[in-house]
Amino acid sequence: MASITLKHIQKVYPGGVKVIEDLNLEIQDREFIVLVGPSGCGKSTTLRMIAGLEEVSGGELYIGDRLVNEVVPKERDIAMVFQNYALYPHMTVYKNMAFALKLRKTDKALIDQKVHEAARILDIEHLLNRKPRALSGGQRQRVALGRAMVRDPKVFLLDEPLSNLDAKLRTQMRTEITKLHKRLQTTFVYVTHDQTEAMTMGDRIVVMKEGVIQQVDTPQNLYDAPCNLFVAGFIGSPQMNFMDAQVRLRDGKYVVALGPYELPVSPEKQAALEGYDGKNVTLGIRPEDFHAEGALLADGDCIVEMQVDIAELMGADTYFHGVCAGTQLNVRAPSHIHAPAGSLLRLAVDCKKMHLFDQESQQAILN
Amino acid sequence: MSHMQMTTKERVLCVLKYLFLALCVFVALFPIIWVIMSSFKTNAEILSNGVALPKTPSLTGYRNALTISPILNYFGHSIIITTVSTVLNVLFLAMAAYVFARCRFRGRDVLYFILSLAMVIPMTALLHPVYSVIQALGLYDTKTGLILVYTALNLPMSLLILRGTFLSIPRALEEAAYVDGAGFVRTFFQIMLPCAKGGLTSAAVLAFLQSWNEFTFALVLTSGQDARTLPLSLSYFTAQFSFDYPAMFAAVTIAVIPSIIVFAVFQEQVVSSLTAGSVKE
Incomplete structure (x- = not known):
């Protein structure tokens, strides 16, 4: 020892x-x-x-x-x-x-x-x-x-x-x-x-x-x-999704703009984004932090839509591969969620579990 | 129709192939069989009809062989010289080959190249220098002298085979031994040598055959009865005024039997390790 x-x-x-x-x-x-x-x-x-x-x-x-x-x-x-x-x-x-x-x-x-x-x-x-x-x-x-x-x-x-x-x-x-x-x-x-x-x-x-x-x-x-x-x-399988996004200031609060969507940043993480207004960042969201059902979806705060390309049934889960805001996404959902190829899947992002990375240094800005 | 033609053509090719192979086997085996067969004949039989089977097989040839030449004596010398030189050759070259295969040092490749180069030098070119060296060492007409020379003569081939063998053994084995607490020497003798058994056997067999059949150096480096080897005993039969062919062929038979046995027993290992090792790494 x-x-x-x-x-x-x-x-x-x-x-x-x-x-x-x-x-x-x-x-x-x-x-x-x-x-x-x-x-x-x-x-x-x-x-x-x-x-x-x-x-x-x-x-x-x-x-x-x-x-x-x-x-x-x-x-x-x-x-x-x-x-x-x-x-x-x-x-x-x-x-x-x-x-x-x-x-x-x-x-x-x-x-x-x-x-x-x-x-x-x-x-x-x-x-x-x-x-x-x-x-x-x-x-x-x-x-x-x-x-x-x-x-x-x-x-x-x-x-x-x-x-x-x-x-x-x-x-x-x-x-x-x-x-x-x-x-x-x-x-x-x-x-x-x-x-x-x-x-x-x-x-x-x-x-x-x-x-x-x-x-x-x-x-x-x-x-x-x-x-x-x-x-x-x-770390993580399937891999975390990475998307090009932009930090913007809206009504004195930072939001993350992803294509047509604006995702709110939780109040305690606002400070980390100081000075990033208008900057491009990489947004990282794990496949299981998209929700196709439940309370988050009902809240309607952080909703994105994904065009489904393929659904892979793994047993307990289904992996949906598709496109959202011009980026390839992998989403992990319970297997009772069905969305055929070509359909639009409404997803709520768990904004508390959003990761942002600086595009130059590649370091995490907030986790 | 075309199917029939194909099979006929194939059949002919097949027959031709076997005929060719049979011819090869015949060319290779005929002299040996002829010698062995003739050793049971009489002189008159051999001279009158060379290829006929012996009418009444007799062992006279063998009896004469033992009386005309000191063949048993020479057989003993051959056994000692060949065995000792083979053991020394394999032992030293296993150590050398291991270092060449595993250790990195300045000039390694050049040294290996020089040692391998010995393979392309004709043996007769070495005759005089080796004679002088052996003479100077005071080893003329001794078994030790021949042992030394034979150990060295088989160096390039053994080095080639053994280096290939060691290269094909995974490095992790030695590392496991080091971690287990073995030092360099113990790792070599207790782990690497047993793993290289195939290569060791084939190097030993080839060295044995080479030394057993060697004639030129044995002739040049010996003069008396103390160190002469089996191939030299054959000269007794041609040097006599009376040509005793059966005795000579009997002596040849006695001389080749050990080689045939050794090769037959280890043939598979020799062939496989001559090709193995050259591919890996």
Whole structure:
């Protein structure tokens, strides 16, 4: 169990390619932190630096209170789960799991006990004598987790561990890893490019892009108050709708003009728009913040109309894709709402959940 | 009609194809079968009708082979020299190939190129320099001398095969071992070598065959009875005034059987790893 501190971390590859320029991050003890971002954003590199598999080009990296910049992986007391499992193909599951303990000259009886305990938790006891090639993807992933578990490491590092699994298994393993974290009470650092995994698993999420941390926060806060356009677009599925809009002053109050519509801004958020009168901004509204029924629609304050192109029935919900004020929109509505292609759908916008972004800096103006 | 024509044409092509393949097999196998068959004949039989089957198969040829030349002695030398040089070759080149496959250092590619270049240098060109070196080292006419030379002769091929093998092993395996607490050396011996088993086998087989059949260096670097290898024993039969063909063919048979066994056992691995590794990464 340990915290991890990254101070002004840099990573420059030979040839001068800067992957990470100045990364600062505090990971708390026993925290489940998820590094998320599109491929090439430096999340895996960051994880590999924590593991000691990549050299740190600059800055300071602490595990607990110990500066580990120059410490080799085996002395960092970390365990890592790899995307392709990286099980030793010539060893049985038992030997795979026992390997690290053997190297530590752990007592044989204790090794046996630990391996069996981990295998029991992961439900792979019956596979202990098999070789990895005789296992399915899900089973291999469990073995990889087991191999990490038996060592009681200070830190668990997981590098896209679920991306080689099929969708159903992924969902199942997701909950299992979360449970495992609760059970082990260890620091978990988890890398993924899948925002759903990030949202469902992390205590906190680190959103990265091009080697720069965009925002670090709890899943809820990231979802409710993304700090910029990138985070707003990356977190949430289906994606947030972005529309070109303009801030205007009407009777001493700011409104957001979207094509022919003027959407009011709630009184407590008025101050944030100071100085934006007449400026173009990007308006962000999540698909579920449009309402095709209920009190908001009855109020009649923030009504827009969308020409429906396609309705996709997902079961509990229906996704409507269409055009409103010249922009493509995705709207999520309960499945009992029907609107055939070509029809007009009246929607109330939940103005309290409107997001506005500066078009130049792409930073959030109000959330 | 056209359908019929097609099938006839196809049938003819098929027959031709098999005839061609049969011819290839015949050309490849005939000498070996002929030698083995002739080893059971008598001299007179061979001279009167070369291709006929032996009338009364006899082991006289084999008996003579053992008495005319010190073939058993040489067989023993061959086993020792070939085995030791093969083991050394594979061990050292596995280590070298691993470094070439994984580590980045200045001049790596140039060094690899130079080592591979050895493959295109004709062996006879090396004869004199190698002779001088072995002479200077005081290893002339010793098994050690031949072991050293054979270990080196098979360097380019083994390096090529083993580097390809290591390149095809995912890097994550070593990283997992490092994280698990293994150092560089342990990772190599306990994780990487077992994973490279296919490449190791094929490099070993090729090195074994090459050393087993090698004639020129064995001839030039030895003089007495202490280090001569099996291929040299064959010269005893042509050097005599009486041409004892059955004995010579018997000796040839004794000489090729180990190669055939080794290759037959490991054939699949050799072929597959010669093509594998060159594609990945």
